[in-house]
Structure formats: structure tokens, C-alpha cells
Amino acid sequence: MNPSAAAGLMSGRGLSPIRWADEYWRKTNRLKGRRMPFMGIKELEEAALGLEPRARARLAGRLLESLDDLTPEENARLWAEEAERRAAALDAGSLSSRPADEVFRDAKARI
Numbered sequence: 001m002n003p004s005a006a007a008g009l010m011s012g013r014g015l016s017p018i019r020w021a022d023e024y025w026r027k028t029n030r031l032k033g034r035r036m037p038f039m040g041i042k043e044l045e046e047a048a049l050g051l052e053p054r055a056r057a058r059l060a061g062r063l064l065e066s067l068d069d070l071t072p073e074e075n076a077r078l079w080a081e082e083a084e085r086r087a088a089a090l091d092a093g094s095l096s097s098r099p100a101d102e103v104f105r106d107a108k109a110r111i
Contacts (some may be wrong), residue, residue, distance in 0.1 A: 039047075048059055067075065089095035 050058065051059065054109070067078075086095060090097060
């Protein structure tokens, strides 16, 4: 089953992506008590992006909350890595940008 189809099914059942995948694995493979194999980040991202907006927002909130447990050093390291990733994407032309005043103007218009 492709990740997009899986995401559609799991959002209808109200399960988290991991919980749904675990249940699906157990049912389809009849392996009681065993957990599903590791899902790579690409597959997990694809499944999460296939969720309906409300489910994606809930998942995003839960993920952000999980970052509250990081030490200040871990948090700084992760943000530095993200900044480097974004800078490299901008340099490579695979990420677009807009002036900040435009972004804030659009955000205020949506409120």
C-alpha cells in the first residue's frame, strides 16, 4: 500500500500514523506481538503529508511539543542544522524566498 493511501485510511480511523502502521502490519502479516519494521523518514514524511489538514496540524503540534524536552544545547544544534539546510537549498535554487515585509503583510491580511 502506498503511503498516500495509508494516510487516507489512518485519518479516517483517528489513529496516529505510527499506531495505524503498526496495526496494519500486525493484521496483514498475522504477527501477534511483533512490531512493524522501521519506517524511513521519507516514507513517514510522505504518509504525514497525505493526512488531511486537521490531522497534519495535530501531528505538527505533537511534534513541536516533543521538542520542549530538548536541552538548550540540543535545540540550538537542531536549529543550526536546519538553518544550514535551508541556506544550502536557497543556494542550490531548490527553495524560494520572499521579502519579510511581504510575508508579514500576507499574514496580517489572513488574521
